[in-house]
Amino acid sequence: MGDMKVQTGLNENGSALTNLGYKQELKRALTMKDLVVYGLITMLPIAPIQVYGMLAHESSGMVPLVYLVGIVAMVFTALSYSQMSKEFPIAGSVYSYVQRGLNPHVGFATGWLIAVDYIMGPALLASFSAMWLNSIFPAIPTYLLILLFLFINTFINARGISLTARTNLVFLIMELSVLAVFIACTIKFVFVDGNGMGGFSLAPLIQPDKVNLEFLASAASIAVLGFLGFDVISTLSEEVKEPRKTVGRATVFSLVAIGMIFMVQTYLASLAHPNYQDLDPDMAYFDIAREVGGDLLYYLFIIIAVAAVGIANALAIQSAIARIIYSMSRDNLLPFAGILGKIHPVYKTPFNATIFVGIVSFFVALFVSIETIIKLVNFGALTSFMMLNLTVIIYFIFKKKQRDPKGLLLYGLLPLLGFSIIFFVWSGFDTMTYVVGGSWLAAGIILGAVKSKGYREVPPTMRDL
DSSP states (O other): OHHHHHHHHHHHHHHHHHHTTOOOOSOOOBOHHHHHHHHHHHHOTTTHHHHHHHHHHHTTTOHHHHHHHHHHHHHHHHHHHHHHHHHOOSTTTHHHHHHHHTOHHHHHHHHHHHHHHHHHHHHHHHHHHHHHHHHHOTTSOHHHHHHHHHHHHHHHHHHOHHHHHHHHHHHHHHHHHHHHHHHHHHHIIIIITOOTTSSOOSTTTOOTTTOSHHHHHHHHHHHHHHTTTGGGGGGGGGGBSSHHHHHHHHHHHHHHHHHHHHHHHHHHHHHHOOOGGGSOTTTHHHHHHHHHHHHHHHHHHHHHHHHIIIIIIHHHHHHHHHHHHHHHHHTTOSTTHHHHTOOOTTTOSOHHHHHHHHHHHHHHHHHSOHHHHHHHHHHHHHHHHHHHHHHHIIIIIIISOOOSHHHHIIIIIHHHHHHHHHHHHHTTOOHHHHHHHHHHHHHHHHHHHHHTTTTTOOOGGGTTO
16 A cells, blocks of 8 residues: 555646646655755755854854844745745756746746856855865876866766665764764763863843844844755756655754754854854854864864865755756756766666766866855855745735735745845845856856747747646
């Protein structure tokens, strides 16, 4: 009976995909657990190690509060992803949601923006990991380390979503294990040995004299960028057994769960080392790990950080962008679409798109500055998030006319709050971010005009809509 139920579910999902104009090509093998693991790995449970020192200085030591603000700020956009994933359970994520919920051509521009966010991700993460590893093994050239990281990720992603899911689980267990060791050492350091603050304190969570609207606005700006990546879950919709049921839930759950993980570890770090003013902005978290757990924990964190960022985190992002490129290519909207839109006959993965992302990431890592990559990532992600929230409002409130009190709350107020928060952060970018991001968008608009013959044609799957 269990097999019959699963098979029925797969048939229903295939029918839903057919109704949207596509055929089932990817392998449906993922469960709710796999999606949550994928989301957690993408947002990186040990992410605070990269930014703790900077956040502590910026927030007067209230790093856990910054992450709490981030959860609240991003949950509205996560809910928008949840609503659209139920309506359109297809692999294109925000590209498909805006394409079908708002306008096909605006959807292409949005996909073009999220593509630069994701395609820059593996390059950025491989570069960071290579630099960290090069500091320990300076004899190995950085470019070889970058090549090694990208080769490993490309190989795993190309071989199948099941292998990717198993790899994600292994790395998640590694990260959570080292965090558990850190938490245990910190509890002993503070509560047993009486070091640091010597016990519980509200100072890392709230300092009433320093918390105001300006502080909250600044915290939102910092924290929102720290949660980028929760949206990648929706790129796996065509590889999930029950996408309408699980994709949205996994998106919201993983966002809240990772926020809680961030808050717990940074709260304990704050108790262990309350004097945030003397922290090294770049190595603060590593130094605190050494303080509470000695050299062994210090080097363990560095090793796990290299593996988690260079492989696990980059692996998840590369799989996401490969599926977006595949989705846009099967709609014949990208150059070489006939090649990039192919599925491997054995592995059932967007094989060519995956290889393409690996090659592009290598050259981006070598020839594009980290600063430029970061600007493109931030601009692409937040602009596409704004378009998604706007699409939810237009699609459900105006096109589907769901204007009862529940509809106005779910499809009006909540996405409007999501749009407003993201727009506030977006409006605070420096001029160069607008120049770099705007240039990429302009290139996409030109490409879209060429592929659609002056925006007169739409993808074949949408001509009857």
